[in-house]
Amino acid sequence: MKYVWTTINTDDLETSILFYKEIVGLPVVRRFKTPDGEIAFLGEGETLIELIKSANPAPKVGPGISLGFAVDSLEETLSFLKRWGVAIESGPFQPNDHIRFFYVLDPNGVRVQFSHSF
Known part of the structure; x- marks a missing residue:
């Protein structure tokens, strides 16, 4: 599978x-x-x-679900999203010395995470 x-x-x-x-x-x-x-x-x-x-749409995705995408640079991604007028939903967060990430919402209300590992 x-x-x-x-x-x-x-x-x-x-x-x-x-x-x-x-x-x-x-x-x-x-x-x-x-x-x-x-x-x-x-x-x-x-x-x-x-x-x-x-x-006949199905129910929307529930809370607690997110899609994650790795990026090369969190700062460049933040700048890119700002130019497009995409609001940051939460973050950036750095829970440890190896990763930083933040969330935006897609047009359907789905949380999308952009993360950078180092």
């Missing part, structure tokens, strides 16, 4: 794609219509993000 994707239900597929493509840096690898909506997969490698816009 292997982990292949995380599904996020969205009311605005275009805004969600823009966030994960332009802010997070994930390419769209598949996109297609369904009988009651549209699905897009974004990512690199084996694990993808599946965005679903449906006429």
Whole structure:
């Protein structure tokens, strides 16, 4: 068994794609219509993000769930997000001498963590 994707239900597929493509840096690898909506997969490698816009949406992701992305520079990422007008939800935090991270919210309210290990 292997982990292949995380599904996020969205009311605005275009805004969600823009966030994960332009802010997070994930390419769209598949996109297609369904009988009651549209699905897009974004990512690199084996694990993808599946965005679903449906006429009959499923419940939103609950609290306590977050997606984590490693970055080369936390400071550059913070500056990049500021230029895009993305608000920092919490952090930066440095719980030990080896990692720093912070959170933003995606357009669907999902917490997205950007972390740098050193």
